[in-house]
Structures are given as structure tokens and as C-alpha cells.
Amino acid sequence: MKTISLSLVALATLSMSTVLNADTLSQALSNGKVSGDVSVTYESRNQDKEIGTYYKDTQYSVGSIGLNYKTADFNNFGANIGVRAYKNLFEDDSDKLTGTGYGDASERFYETGNNKTVDLESAYISYDLDTLHIKAGRQFISTEWINKTQDAVSVNASLNDTDIEFIWTNRHGRVSSRDYRPMTEVNKGNGGLYKLGLTQNFNDSTFAKAYVLTAPSLKDIYGGKLDYKNNIDGIDFGAMAHYAATNEDVNGVENSNIMEFTTFATISGIKATMGYVQVDEDAAFNHIAGETIIPFEEGDQMYLKDARTTYLMISKDIADISLTALYGITKYGKYEKSEFNLWAGYELSKNLDLNLGYAMTNEDKKDLTMTDLQQLNVTIAYKF
Numbered sequence: 001m002k003t004i005s006l007s008l009v010a011l012a013t014l015s016m017s018t019v020l021n022a023d024t025l026s027q028a029l030s031n032g033k034v035s036g037d038v039s040v041t042y043e044s045r046n047q048d049k050e051i052g053t054y055y056k057d058t059q060y061s062v063g064s065i066g067l068n069y070k071t072a073d074f075n076n077f078g079a080n081i082g083v084r085a086y087k088n089l090f091e092d093d094s095d096k097l098t099g100t101g102y103g104d105a106s107e108r109f110y111e112t113g114n115n116k117t118v119d120l121e122s123a124y125i126s127y128d129l130d131t132l133h134i135k136a137g138r139q140f141i142s143t144e145w146i147n148k149t150q151d152a153v154s155v156n157a158s159l160n161d162t163d164i165e166f167i168w169t170n171r172h173g174r175v176s177s178r179d180y181r182p183m184t185e186v187n188k189g190n191g192g193l194y195k196l197g198l199t200q201n202f203n204d205s206t207f208a209k210a211y212v213l214t215a216p217s218l219k220d221i222y223g224g225k226l227d228y229k230n231n232i233d234g235i236d237f238g239a240m241a242h243y244a245a246t247n248e249d250v251n252g253v254e255n256s257n258i259m260e261f262t263t264f265a266t267i268s269g270i271k272a273t274m275g276y277v278q279v280d281e282d283a284a285f286n287h288i289a290g291e292t293i294i295p296f297e298e299g300d301q302m303y304l305k306d307a308r309t310t311y312l313m314i315s316k317d318i319a320d321i322s323l324t325a326l327y328g329i330t331k332y333g334k335y336e337k338s339e340f341n342l343w344a345g346y347e348l349s350k351n352l353d354l355n356l357g358y359a360m361t362n363e364d365k366k367d368l369t370m371t372d373l374q375q376l377n378v379t380i381a382y383k384f
Contacts (some may be wrong), residue, residue, distance in 0.1 A: 028074035039177035053099030147290025
């Protein structure tokens with residue numbers, strides 16, 4: 001039986017509620033808020049050699065329009081629907097085969113142009129109390145091993161000093177002004193992916209989190225975090241330790257683990273963050289529906305077996321410009337690569353934002369599967 005998307009279920013539920021309770025919902029609907037944006041993104045990539053169908057020199061621009069409607073709350077219930085339409089504006093090579101389609105833009109926008117021009121960015125029903133928040137449908141989620149656009153049910157609750165997180169997702173992808181990747185099933189045919197997380201807040205500075213994810217017949221992921229933050233004499237500082245391990249259910253796939261450590265300090269508006277990530281020396285760490293560890297634009301080798309990554313990130317706001325620079329080195333097996341990233345954001349006006357990203361990788365020449373590259377992306381968005 002074909003899987004029915006949660007986003008479509010959310011839309012059907014909203015439609016039925018409107019019909020059955022038009023008198024009681026009319027005020028919530030009429031007081032809803034419409035918002036949106038008109039965005040144009042540009043990206044170019046230059047590399048020393050072409051090594052596959054995906055990594056190729058590219059140059060393109062894609063425009064998109066996003067429209068979003070959010071109802072006012074009614075008895076703590078609400079609904080949200082957002083759509084985004086895409087249009088290729090420019091491609092240096094519109095016939096290039098990239099592995100995810102034809103044309104330069106298909107490296108980041110897998111189904112644009114004649115194949116895919118409109119998709120749901122969000123479509124969910126919500127229920128909100130002071131200590132309980134529930135969403136069912138298409139939504140953006142960012143948590144350990146579940147990230148970006150998800151067709152999911154998410155529950156976040158607080159009990160005294162304990163926070164509870166429950167998520168079930170069955171499809172994930174990316175629907176944004178800078179990236180479009182069509183929704184694909186998570187753990188296809190086996191019930192999707194479940195996550196339960198418990199966070200204990202010991203005080204204002206220290207908390208610990210334990211979590212488990214299970215994808216039936218595929219794998220389990222167990223993890224824990226310890227986080228500390230403080231401020232002394234105007235200096236913010238802190239540290240975080242994170243460990244996760246997989247229990248693989250597929251024959252021939254080895255269990256793996258990953259460790260992540262970060263520390264930061266903010267002095268006079270300058271924030272410095274140092275990080276270290278290490279993967280099991282015997283097996284790569286394979287995630288399921290996204291990740292939130294890689295800080296780089298690329299960072300392709302960070303999850304390979306025996307990969308060890310060290311990085312330094314510096315952030316500073318200067319007038320209306322936010323700047324972040326990142327440099328890191330990844331050692332994997334007998335190879336070593338480095339990557340430099342620079343991000344800049346500028347508010348041109350109240351409703352007009354400009355964001356720029358630059359990436360440069362220096363790959364190990366002995367690793368014939370990789371190539372040095374430079375990548376530039378620029379996105380301008382008018383929000384209303």
C-alpha cells in the first residue's frame with residue numbers, strides 16, 4: 001500500500017475541522033497570519049578535477065517564492081501551511097548530467113524546472129500549552145540525527161526540570177530557498193524512525209541529555225550529551241560532550257560510535273568555538289534522517305571510519321554584518337584534508353537580507369576519490 005504523507009493528513013484534518021466547526025474556527029482562521037519571501041540564490045563551484053557525476057564545476061541561479069499561512073490559536077490548536085515554488089533563472093550548462101538530474105542547478109535542486117516547480121514547505125497541525133508542544137505533519141526539525149524538513153509527529157514536554165522529546169518521522173528532505181531535495185521515505189517499508197530523548201536540567205548552567213532512536217529492521221542509535229554554560233564578568237563560556245553508538249540490524253553492517261567535544265568563549269562580542277569529532281576506527285558512522293554535527297559546508301569525510309576532525313570557528317557582528325569563519329582538519333585513515341569556510345549576513349533593509357557563503361577545501365592528493373574545490377553561494381531574500 002502506498003504510504004500516505006503526514007503532511008497530506010494534516011491538510012485533510014484542517015479541511016475537515018473547518019467544515020465541521022466553521023462557526024467556532026472562523027475567528028481563528030480570519031485572524032491568521034500570511035507571510036512569505038521572494039528569494040534568489042546563486043552558486044558556483046570550481047574544482048581541480050571532475051571525479052563523479054555529482055562533483056562537477058557548476059554555476060547557476062534559482063529563484064523561489066515562499067508563501068505561508070498560520071492560523072491564530074483556537075483552544076490551543078493551530079495549523080500552518082507553507083508552499084514554495086522554484087524557477088531556474090540561469091545555468092552555465094543546462095545539459096550537464098550531475099547524478100541527480102540534468103543542468104548545473106540539479107546538484108542542489110534535484111527536481112526543478114519541468115520536473116518539480118512547487119512543493120509543500122510546511123503543513124502541520126499544532127497543539128500548544130506552556131509545557132507541551134505537539135506538531136503533526138510536514139515541519140522543520142533540528143535535533144540529533146533528525147534534521148531539515150520532516151513528515152513527522154513531534155512532541156516536546158516539560159516536567160519540572162526534565163524535558164521530554166518524542167519524534168516519529170517517515171519521510172525527510174529539504175525544501176528551502178537554497179536547497180531542494182525531494183522527500184524520501186525513512187526506513188522504507190519498516191515503519192519509519194522513532195526517537196525518545198530526556199533532558200535533565202540540573203541548574204541554569206548544566207544539563208544532560210540521553211536519547212535513543214530506533215528504525216525497525218535497520219538500526220538503533222543510542223546517545224548522550226553533557227552541556228555546561230556560564231557567564232563570569234561579562235564573559236560567556238561553556239563546553240559540551242556528546243557520544244553516540246549504533247546497533248546495526250542489517251547483516252554485514254558493522255556497529256560504530258562517534259564522539260564530539262566542543263568548547264566556546266565569547267569576549268567583547270567575539271565568539272570562539274573549538275571542536276573535536278572522532279569516529280570508530282573500525283566502521284563509518286551512518287545516520288538516518290539527518291545530522292547536526294558537521295559544522296562545514298562540505299565536511300565529506302567526517303563520518304568515515306577512523307575520521308578525526310579538529311576545527312576552530314570565530315564569529316563576530318560588525319555593525320549590521322554578521323561574520324563567521326571556520327577552519328578545520330580531518331584525518332581519515334592514511335589521508336588528511338582541510339577546509340575553510342566563511343559566512344556573512346547583512347540586513348540591507350528591514351525586509352531584505354543578503355547571505356554569502358564561501359568554502360575552500362584542500363584535499364589529500366593521495367586520495368584519488370577527492371578533489372580540491374572552491375564554492376561560493378549568495379542568497380538574497382525579501383520577506384513580507
